[in-house]
Amino acid sequence: MGCLQSSGGKEPEELRPRDEEAEGSDEEIPRATSSGYIVPTAVDEVEVVNEEHGAHEVPVESLPAYWTNRRVHGEASGKLCQHFDQMVCVSEAGRQAIRELVRGTYRPLVTQDRPCPKEPACPKTPAGCPCVKPDGTPGLPTEYVVRRVIRVEDSEMWTRYAQKRSQIRERRAHRMPLRGLEPELFTSQVVATNPGSYDSLDTGLNEVYLWHGTHVRTGLAIAQHDFNLEFAGSGAGGMLGSGIYFAESCTKADEYATDEPGGYYEGIFGMLLCRVTMGSMFYTTQRRADAAEQVESGKFDSTVGDRMKFHNTFREFVVYDSDQVYPEYVVLYSRAYKADDAAALQLEASRNPFHLQLPVYWNNFHANPDSDVFRVQYKVREQTRALLQHLVTGSFLHPAAEGPEILDVRRVEFSNMWSIYMDFRRQVQSRGAVCMPVNELDGKAETGHTLTHNLMKELSAEDCVSLENLDVTVNEALLWHGTSPELAEKMCRGAGLHAHKESMHGSRFGKGTYFSEGLGKCLEYCTEDANGAVYVLLCRAVCGDIFYTEDEESPKAHSLARAEGKDSILANPGGVGPREYVLLQRCQAYPEFILRIKPPPAAELVPEAVAEEPAAEAAEEGLGGCLPVAEAVAEPPAEHERFWSSSTG
Ligand SMILES: [Zn+2]
Numbered sequence: 001m002g003c004l005q006s007s008g009g010k011e012p013e014e015l016r017p018r019d020e021e022a023e024g025s026d027e028e029i030p031r032a033t034s035s036g037y038i039v040p041t042a043v044d045e046v047e048v049v050n051e052e053h054g055a056h057e058v059p060v061e062s063l064p065a066y067w068t069n070r071r072v073h074g075e076a077s078g079k080l081c082q083h084f085d086q087m088v089c090v091s092e093a094g095r096q097a098i099r100e101l102v103r104g105t106y107r108p109l110v111t112q113d114r115p116c117p118k119e120p121a122c123p124k125t126p127a128g129c130p131c132v133k134p135d136g137t138p139g140l141p142t143e144y145v146v147r148r149v150i151r152v153e154d155s156e157m158w159t160r161y162a163q164k165r166s167q168i169r170e171r172r173a174h175r176m177p178l179r180g181l182e183p184e185l186f187t188s189q190v191v192a193t194n195p196g197s198y199d200s201l202d203t204g205l206n207e208v209y210l211w212h213g214t215h216v217r218t219g220l221a222i223a224q225h226d227f228n229l230e231f232a233g234s235g236a237g238g239m240l241g242s243g244i245y246f247a248e249s250c251t252k253a254d255e256y257a258t259d260e261p262g263g264y265y266e267g268i269f270g271m272l273l274c275r276v277t278m279g280s281m282f283y284t285t286q287r288r289a290d291a292a293e294q295v296e297s298g299k300f301d302s303t304v305g306d307r308m309k310f311h312n313t314f315r316e317f318v319v320y321d322s323d324q325v326y327p328e329y330v331v332l333y334s335r336a337y338k339a340d341d342a343a344a345l346q347l348e349a350s351r352n353p354f355h356l357q358l359p360v361y362w363n364n365f366h367a368n369p370d371s372d373v374f375r376v377q378y379k380v381r382e383q384t385r386a387l388l389q390h391l392v393t394g395s396f397l398h399p400a401a402e403g404p405e406i407l408d409v410r411r412v413e414f415s416n417m418w419s420i421y422m423d424f425r426r427q428v429q430s431r432g433a434v435c436m437p438v439n440e441l442d443g444k445a446e447t448g449h450t451l452t453h454n455l456m457k458e459l460s461a462e463d464c465v466s467l468e469n470l471d472v473t474v475n476e477a478l479l480w481h482g483t484s485p486e487l488a489e490k491m492c493r494g495a496g497l498h499a500h501k502e503s504m505h506g507s508r509f510g511k512g513t514y515f516s517e518g519l520g521k522c523l524e525y526c527t528e529d530a531n532g533a534v535y536v537l538l539c540r541a542v543c544g545d546i547f548y549t550e551d552e553e554s555p556k557a558h559s560l561a562r563a564e565g566k567d568s569i570l571a572n573p574g575g576v577g578p579r580e581y582v583l584l585q586r587c588q589a590y591p592e593f594i595l596r597i598k599p600p601p602a603a604e605l606v607p608e609a610v611a612e613e614p615a616a617e618a619a620e621e622g623l624g625g626c627l628p629v630a631e632a633v634a635e636p637p638a639e640h641e642r643f644w645s646s647s648t649g
Pocket of ligand 1: 116117118121122129130131132
């Protein structure tokens with residue numbers, strides 16, 4: 001049981017806290033760890049930001065067809081959709097289209113702009129120093145391995161881009177179609193054959209897809225905040241004036257890409273794939289510092305610096321107005337060299353995409369939680385709330401009840417709590433063994449997956465709660481935690497789950513923090529606020545190596561689990577549930593969403609109603625396999641009564 005490869009007893013001492021620590025205390029979260037981040041102390045003040053901004057709206061049909069936000073709002077012509085600004089993790093099919101574009105635009109060429117990787121570095125050498133030439137060591141990267149692709153869906157940035165494009169179209173109307181490129185752009189063909197990933201372009205206006213290489217974190221920041229001319233010209237030396245530089249070859253863009261040595265993104269490079277309206281192009285084969293003036297004069301909209309024609313290197317593309325650019329994709333990748341087995345790396349990357357440091361839909365997703373302090377709660381926008389409502393309803397799965405209704409939901413973005421949580425995740429990951437998955441522990445491989453996981457898969461809610469960012473190899477899951485309103489608030493203001501000592505949690509399976517995948521179980525731990533609402537937390541939890549028990553009760557379970565070197569307990573009473581997860585350390589969970597919900601009327605929960613037979617249907621729908629059924633049928637009525645009578649009486 002547990003880890004496929006035993007890791008018991010090998011961890012450093014601090015990974016195994018003494019028993020009393022798991023019990024929790026009122027002390028501040030310990031100032032852990034390897035990364036040395038700053039621990040804010042006050043837990044009472046917190047900024048709450050409303051994610052629904054103003055009245056800005058966009059016509060649905062102006063958006064690229066494959067955007068999540070267009071899909072969600074339907075195809076109706078003339079329909080407006082509300083402001084959105086979010087990052088979406090691209091699925092494996094979409095990553096495949098990006099891989100194709102990377103492959104199709106790779107050229108084994110080196111210029112003086114490729115930095116020497118050695119210490120000390122060679123001076124800048126025309127046509128590149130010996131270390132980065134294809135026959136050098138390590139040589140020129142032979143392939144770029146796509147690790148993660150993020151699509152930027154930002155209605156405001158998109159509107160600015162579309163408006164600028166219209167302006168240029170009007171200005172050049174008398175000359176349409178504009179003169180294009182000879183030979184054809186590297187990206188054109190791949191783009192034209194993948195309409196599911198790349199929007200159709202206004203080729204008469206020289207609208208194109210181009211690469212922009214940069215520091216990995218700058219790439220993420222641009223995706224979040226738009227191009228800013230303060231980033232511009234950096235690394236390109238301003239050969240064609242001060243503007244934003246692009247390449248048609250990923251090899252050229254890679255010359256300007258840098259990773260984060262010693263940081264989270266070490267070995268991970270960033271490139272943006274941008275839509276660019278080139279319009280009328282000022283074409284030159286020379287170094288032209290006055291190129292910007294040529295464009296400002298109104299005669300041209302952009303510059304092409306052609307070093308391919310006479311120098312057999314690359315063409316570069318420059319615009320001087322950030323509204324002519326829409327950074328649509330962020331591509332995170334690693335480099336493969338001739339000494340590497342590139343095919344093996346590509347295969348591994350397609351199976352296990354790289355995990356971002358922060359969830360992709362967070363406002364702070366580009367920040368470094370180890371050094372940038374952020375402590376904000378976001379009142380989520382309507383779309384996120386609707387998806388979470390589905391999750392709530394699906395997690396409840398009660399045959400006779402409509403399920404609880406969300407009254408209010410906030411997303412918690414706290415750098416300090418996140419860093420502590422991620423430190424734990426890294427520790428488990430560094431054991432180098434895949435943890436025995438939940439569905440194999442109870443011998444029901446087909447149906448025993450975490451309920452929340454199954455629901456999220458169905459909802460395809462990547463833009464709201466990311467499954468892509470959960471590491472299943474360490475049994476990371478989304479789980480519910482129910483508690484009192486006061487404690488829920490306290491936990492989400494920086495205290496973390498360690499506040500649980502004061503919570504109502506019993507000790508049926510010993511000391512630890514209790515979670516569930518079904519909401520029914522979770523509600524048993526809640527108490528109502530003055531208005532009859534209850535608070536539940538939707539947490540990310542790293543269960544790690546799991547101690548499995550089918551006992552009805554086992555107060556010593558935590559000691560047994562510790563003795564076996566486990567991180568958590570999965571209690572599945574009688575093999576039929578409802579299952580409970582007991583995490584032994586408080587750093588194992590992060591309270592990501594705090595939900596205030598209106599519980600269903602107690603009358604709907606009388607035991608007779610519970611005994612109806614929705615079991616077969618629920619299982620066939622694949623909603624949660626055996627679990628919701630088990631929960632619905634085997635929930636001890638006495639406990640329901642206890643909760644519901646206390647909450648309504
Ligand atoms: Zn060198």
